[in-house]
Amino acid sequence: MKIELTTRTVCADEEVQLIRITDEIKQFVAASGVQAGVVYVISAHTTTGIIINEGLPCVEQDLLDKLDRMVPTNDVYAHAHFLPSYGATGGNSPGHIKSMLTGNHCVLPIQNGKVVLGHAQEVYFAEFDGIKTRKYFIQVMGE
Numbered sequence: 001m002k003i004e005l006t007t008r009t010v011c012a013d014e015e016v017q018l019i020r021i022t023d024e025i026k027q028f029v030a031a032s033g034v035q036a037g038v039v040y041v042i043s044a045h046t047t048t049g050i051i052i053n054e055g056l057p058c059v060e061q062d063l064l065d066k067l068d069r070m071v072p073t074n075d076v077y078a079h080a081h082f083l084p085s086y087g088a089t090g091g092n093s094p095g096h097i098k099s100m101l102t103g104n105h106c107v108l109p110i111q112n113g114k115v116v117l118g119h120a121q122e123v124y125f126a127e128f129d130g131i132k133t134r135k136y137f138i139q140v141m142g143e
Contacts (some may be wrong), residue, residue, distance in 0.1 A: 004032040004140045007044075011134065012127035016068070018060045019125045020083065021136070025108075026115050028138045035113045037142015042105040044136060047095030047103030047129035055122030067128075071097045095129035102126055110142055 006028055010019055021041070029039050041050050053059060077093035106123060109116040117123075125136055 001141065001143055002032065002034055002037075004028070004034070006138050008136055008138060009133055010125050010127075010136065012131050015130050016064055018126045020055065020062065020122050021125050021129065022055075022115075022117070022121075024122045025123055029110055029115050029140055030113060032140040033113070034110055034140050034142040036109045037140060038111055039108050039115060040105060040137070040138070040139045040141075041108075041123060042137045043099075043125065043134070045099075045129075047092050047099050048134055048136075049099045049104055049126035049128065050106050050136070051102050051109075051124040051126050052106050052108075052117075052121055053124065054098055054120040060124075067098050067101065070101070071107075092129045098126070098128040099109055101134075110140065 008021070008024055010021065012019060025039060033112060043050050053061070053063065070096045073094050075094070079093040079096070080091050108123075125134070127134065
């Protein structure tokens, strides 16, 4: 069995944003040479997510709008207080909750050397906590 791992970086242009990463995943799978197996995509952060959904701007906007309605930025959160361990005030509870709702990873099959996705599916890195450089992992396992 072959196992390949890479770390990728991404930076949002907006405070909350969905960033398509499907092509990066497909390229890494192709370069791995694995013909049959699985690929894992995992966020390295607690205020980001990994989402699979239809790749249309209107769907992207609906997802972000509904998450914001469920978890509004301007609400009361216990995390919004001074954190001595960070030396700053925590103000990113909405990002933590949205990350929990979306999940931090996905698993996709590899068949004939290619990622298997549904007709309209795209993989997104979801940023819920500002304009920052973030990391995610792509791990391929198979033969």
